[in-house]
Amino acid sequence: MSATPPSDQARADDTTRPAAVSDSPIAAPATFGDSHLEPVSDDESGSAIRSALRLLVANGSGKAGIALFVVMLGISLYVVVTYPLDFGTARWSNPTVWGDNPKNAPPVWTNWVRSDRAVEHTSLTLDEPSQIRAIPAGEVRIFRVPLTYDADEFPTFLSMTLSGVTFHGRPPAILASLQRPDGTAVRLASVPIRAPRAGETAPYRRFYDAPERVLLSEEQTAAQSLAQIYQQTYPGLAVPTNVTDDLGAALFGRPAEDGSGRIVPLTGEYSLEVQTVVADPTDGIAGVRVVLGGTVFGVMGTDGLGRDLFEGLLYGFPVGLLIAFLAAIFSTVIGASLGILSGYAGGVTDAVIQRLSDIISNVPVLPLLIFLVSVLGRHLWLIILVLVAFSWPGLTILVRSMVLQIRSGQLVEAAKALGASRRRIMLRHIFPQTAPFIVAQMIFFAPGAILAEASLSFLGLGDPSIPTWGQMLEAGFRTGALYVGYWWWVIPPGVLIVVTALAFMLLALAMEPIVDPRLRKTN
């Protein structure tokens, strides 16, 4: 990718001329006379970078690139602020976090394009009882969770999770029931609480470390109660002989009017009641969570483990940008400094650096990366390290050829005559002139690094503690999500990989007037 379409070139020329970018070895005259003064050189490199930025904003692909970039940075910032540091291990790869989610559920917004309505996933938590009634033996506390059901599909499950039960004497009795829109009430389950063990002292605590999850749609009690209700409420209608086989459907349905024996959805307002009978007023439950398992879930759906793909997709932004930045910055620093050193120092130093970059630039990186990661371990830092180690030579060769020109220029001659040290000349006089070019080249490293990490993750060699888009794709591919049409699982991560790489490509495209192809030919 070199050279530029003239339309851009023309526009770019207006903005870049003042900068010290052109292949003329002499920079702006102002710098020339008093080049030993530090502020001038600093200012020169600063203005060169500023004008490079101006150039970016000046054309279409630059604007698009910057816009994409700002959005990605914003999302990354949001993730960094709101996500826990150990998101990968503590949340993403932890199955208990996702236990209450439907598996392989498409996103909620698919409802807008579908002909039949899917069930939206609903999860409600109550900390305080909705109603308290005193009875002679203590208190009855009722947690009432309203559930609206108006879909053409049945929910995938109904579950209830109790956390933090405390009692002093007799264990509380806990009963769950479902009020249906047809006026019936299904007894769902009673949750047994283990009585105090010998030697245990009050207050007795249950379900604090591991909340108790009851899958109501598979409870025997619920099945019996429901079979009875179907008989009493819909006497004339044929009922499938095994109502209880698909309890999730039966709980939210009724026999079809046509007598076909099918169960059709019974839409309306449901209410799940959790009744606790406590002996002592200080006894109680810390919280009740009720989950109505949907057939669609969240913004981006779920994967085969019930993980919220939206969360993972968002997390991919800071990780992707981090890989891009680290790889680009380190490759650029190494490549540019070796290039300047090689071009200015000459002699043995030059020869060694040239041979080294010649060898390294000819190494096939992907097979080696696969090898190293499988032997040394799946670490993100290792992936970045290897990418940096093999990507700098291209820049070194280019920068060297630029430096060879600048070295023979009057600016450097003058600085030398004034007695400036080699280090000073390289840092203060050569680097500023190559800076805009180096910045432009830096962008080129980013998409390569993002794509390489994605490829590696896709082969199952990604860092297991840091989820990336490539790993999400790998999971989808490995479990065959692709072949059963779970598009929401495999398309979005790929699109995000492409968009991120493309954002950098657009910036690079806009910066091309700086990377003057004529510079490459002079060696």
Next chain:
Amino acid sequence: MLTTLRQLAFRAVTLFGVLLAVLLLLVVSLGATGFSDDLLRAQVNEETRGLRQSLGQTIRDPDQLERTVAERQNELKRFYGLDRPWYTRLPEAVWRVLRLDLGEARSLRTAEGSNSVSDIVLERLPYTMLLLTTSSLITAVVGLLVGVRMATMVGSRLDRAVAYFAAISFAVPAWWLGILLIVIVAFQLDLLPASGMYSTPPPEGRLDRSLDLAHHAILPILTLVPVSVGPYIYTVRTMTVTVAQEDHVQLARAKGLPESQVTRRHILRVAAPPIVTGLILGLAGSLSGSILVETIFNWQGMGRLYFDAVSGAADEGVIVALTFVFTLMYVIARFVLDILYVLLDPRVRLQ
């Protein structure tokens, strides 16, 4: 001529250096991490267990059995070089690999059941070459035709579109495009087979088999071409534009040569070396890319072989041998490129 030969020889030495550097890296990372020791120890233990069983049938005295087994175990350790540190043992392995003695695989086999890595590589190589050469040829033809055409309409809307297409095609990973094609072409439209190289059962007869193979190759090739053709069109276009601005082209036009001849003799002749460079670099790049593309299409080539050796039960010998073969192929491609450069560029040839 002599300078040219010297340059080529120098280049050959550099490329050999690449091979050595890669092998050195392999050896150090295998040895210094203890990876190699662990693998060999497991191998020795496994063989000792087998020995103990077979010897137990002939040697009745338990003490003598233990002594014999221990003796044989030490022999095995010496045989595998476990009695020496890795930095004396592994260089021998490098020397062996350099002589193209690639060793044996533990679980991978050829269709005939041979476990020699050379046999496996030779069996798989043609399938990879089939994909790579076909897609490179298509890329070359399309890239040259479209690129040269674009060069004549620089700045047009179409030209701009091609630039964006090039950027997008660079940003799209080949394997993800492959996934999309599998979902759309193979599953939704049911036009082409989704993966594999032959139908099950494979058809009888040479011609039918070849046709079946070609039929299965269409989708992988359709995956490889779009990702390489975008950047290539752009390279060709850019090189052509650059050369077209040079004085000798202006002169040719001023002489009144027809535009087609100007393009063929005065522009492309000069732009040829970098254009060929782009193509071969693309080929070398897709060699790496083939690891992923072959994996998703279950195409039994070199790339898939590498994936199989790395994933699951890692086979050290096969990984080293294959990394070496990949590097060798890459280096050979680079050297062919250098020779082509000499042949194509009169300035280099006549130096």
